[in-house]
Every structure is written in C-alpha cells, then in structure tokens.
Amino acid sequence: MTTSAKEFRILALSGSLRADSYNTALLRAAGKLNPGPMSIQVYSGLGDLPLYNQDLEQGPPAAAVRDLHEHILQADGLLFATPEHNASIPAALKNAIDWMSRMPDGAGMTGKPVAITGASPGALGSVRAQLALRQILVSIGADVLAKPEVLVFRAHERFDADGMLTDEYTQNLLVDLLAELAGRIGRNA
Template sequence: MAQGNRGTILALSGSLRAQSYNTALLKAAVKHNSGKATIEIYEDLARLPMYNQDHDHDDPPREVVELRRRVAEAAGLFIVTPEHNASVPAALKNALDWTSTQPAGGILVGKPIAIAGASPGAFGSSRGQLALRQILASIGADVLAKPEVAVFHCHERVNAEGDVTDPMTLSLLNDLIDALAARILLV
C-alpha cells in the first residue's frame, strides 16, 4: 500500500504566476476529476526557502516541515510544470530538493507521480517534463509513463477566467488522474 492516505493525491504547480496556465490545469484536474481519487492542491511553493543543506537538519523551516508532511501523507503526487530554459522552474526543483534529501529522504522513493504541463509554445512543456522525469527517476519515484499530457498553445485552451475549455485537454487530464489513482491502488 502507498504511504499515507490511500486515495489522496497532492497536486503541485511548478508555476508561481498568478494567471498560470499550469495552475489552470491543476484546477481543471480537481474540478473535472472522475472521483477515483481526492486531489488536494499544495499552494505554498513560493513560501519555501531556497534549499540550503545548512538548514536541512532535524529542525528545518516550518514551511519545509509542512511540505514534507503533506508529501509523506499523500498516496501520490500530480505535478504540472511549465518549461523554463528547457527545464523545470527553480521553485519546483527547490521543492523536490527539500523532499528528497536527508532527513526527509525516502518520502518520494516509490511514490506514484503523474506529470503534465502547458506552454503557449508548440511543444507544450515537453522539455520541462523530460527534465522533471529525469529528476524524479534519480530520486526513485514511480513516475507514470502514460498518458503524456503536454498542452501546447495553451493560451487557446484556457479562457480569461483560467478555466480549461478544450475537451481533449480535459479528457487527457482525466485519463492521467485515473491512471494515477489506479497506480496508487497497486502500490
């Protein structure tokens, strides 16, 4: 059985931008979830201090303690990422650093994780997702290979209110969350 709450998925957006297309994907996954899992959104990525091994001890900053607790308790993670310089944003990498190092080390090992991303460009954050897959593989996370959700030209698929309006994108998100829920049941 997966660590923590059997059906709860913790969702993280790697984007800090207020009108983020990636956060819109996260919210669409919650809103249009088939009900096979409960999705909780982690909203404090911007509050995490930058990783510093000097501060990574038995009494880390409270924001780090809370992130580690929520990740440990979640049955799986759903991470959406924009693409920054052909990789993941620094804020997302920072969160992964805090959750993968000692003394927290091990909370991501074997953790089922689904990833997705959006970009206004033609490749839909595919290079950022590739970098994220490499990071998660090195940590030992259980990253789903399929379905891949790389939303290209996302500005055409998200309205001014931040709602995903494209039926294909919503269908792919549902398939991804359902696949993650199924993987969680197998762990």
C-alpha cells in the first residue's frame, strides 16, 4: 500500500510588473526547481488591481481584488519575490497587501506560511525591500519564514538572456527556501 503526500498549493507573487523581471524569473525558477510536495503558481494580476482607496470598500470589491483574494484563500502558502524600489517594496506589491489586509478575513493571510526572496542588479540584492516586506507581512499576521534568506544580488549575472536562473548557488538557496516553506506548511497542517 502506498500513500502519497498532499501536494501543497503555493501562490507566488512578484512585486515587479516588468515583463523581463528578474523577480518573476526567480519565481519561474522556483517552479522548475520545486523540491516538492508543492505546486507553484505564479500570479500575474497585481497590475490589474485598482489603487487601494478606502472609499472603494463601500461596494463589492473589484474583480481583480476578488481574484487575488480567491487565489490566496486557495493557497497553502505564499512565495513573494520583491525587487527593491527606493529602499522598500514596489507600490504594486504594497497595494496588493493593503487590499488583502482589508478583506473581512484578512485574505486568509493570518497564520499562512510565507517565504520571501528577491532579486536586484545591485550589490545588496533586495535586502531592504525584504526587510520592509517581512515587517508588513508580520504586522498582518502572516507566518513569515525567517530563514533561509535568499538575496539575489547582481541578478543580471545569475540569469541568462532568456530569463533562466543559471547560478547554481542561487538555485540551491532557492531549493532550501522552498523546502523550508513546505516543511512549515506540513507542520502547520
């Protein structure tokens, strides 16, 4: 008799809206390097969200807000990849978190296991953005992994012209992060 482990659903969100984003490429690499037992879906709708405005809460949420909310509710865990914009996270990512935190159930993010990574062409990677994102997510009750930290600095040297992650060291760090996320979800299940 064989038993199969439950496959955890991971929703991956890139803070970058850029078509050739290193952060989105990092999430695609996570899907390919996936150590299991996970399915990793890269969400592409952050740019569709309206800017958060409390006045918009009076009626039903916009379709894009409902879509993100539903995806987060269905996920067992979240994987964020953020670039660094002005020593913090990009506006699109903050906007999405603001919308989700205002949902009646906090978008189901309370207690949800979350892993963070990020890529930047700079020498510090996305260290300040990851710190800011960690602080925001902890404040809304997400279960944010502290380690391993995956800071992809000089990203232009770690991806090829087709957006494929070619750096073996970064690949290993990403696998370690995914394994820790799967372990956290499993322990919380």
